[in-house]
Amino acid sequence: MKPMLIAPVALTALLGACADMGANVDPILDGQPTAQFQSExxxxxSLARNQSQLDHETxxxxxxxxxxxxxxxKVDDEGNALGGAAIGALAGAAxxxxxxxxxxxxIVLNCLRGRGHAVVN
Incomplete structure (x- = not known):
């Protein structure tokens, strides 16, 4: 497969694999959870998942x-600019x-704190 085709496919796979990362944090509470903790x-x-993974910074x-x-x-005697660009794009996207x-x-932790839960991390 050519480097020009590998980069977009790998980038899509990388971002797809990271889709829920961060949003699935299991917070540690100082004390017992309230009755509404699980729904909150x-x-x-859900609020955190709505934040785009493919934002301007990424x-x-x-x-x-x-x-x-x-x-x-391009500088490397055995490398080429296109392959280096593809690898660099993947590293930057990661x-x-x-x-x-x-x-x-x-976002998850601050949201819970804002709703009155004693979140430690």
Whole structure:
């Protein structure tokens, strides 16, 4: 398979695999959960899942990774710019998806805190 085709397929698979990351956090509570905790946890997770994984920051990280990878691939005697760009784009997208996952986890925890739950992490 050519590098130009591999990159979009791998990027789609990567982002699909990360679709629920962060939103499925299991918060630690200081004390016993209230009667409405499970329904509010579900609502907070839903709110976090609605945050796009493929946002502007993830796209920018993928583009920056592609640029750096392309330059490094061109400089390497045995590499090529296209292959380097594809690998760089995947690395950048992975970094962006990881950041989006952290953001989703923060959304869940802050949402629960905002609803009055004593969330430790």
């Amino acid at each position: 946890l579900s609502a907070c997770r 796209m920018a990280a993928a583009a920056m990774g592609a640029g750096i990878g392309g330059i490094l691939g 970094a962006g998806a990881s950041e989006a996952s952290d953001t989703r986890e923060t």
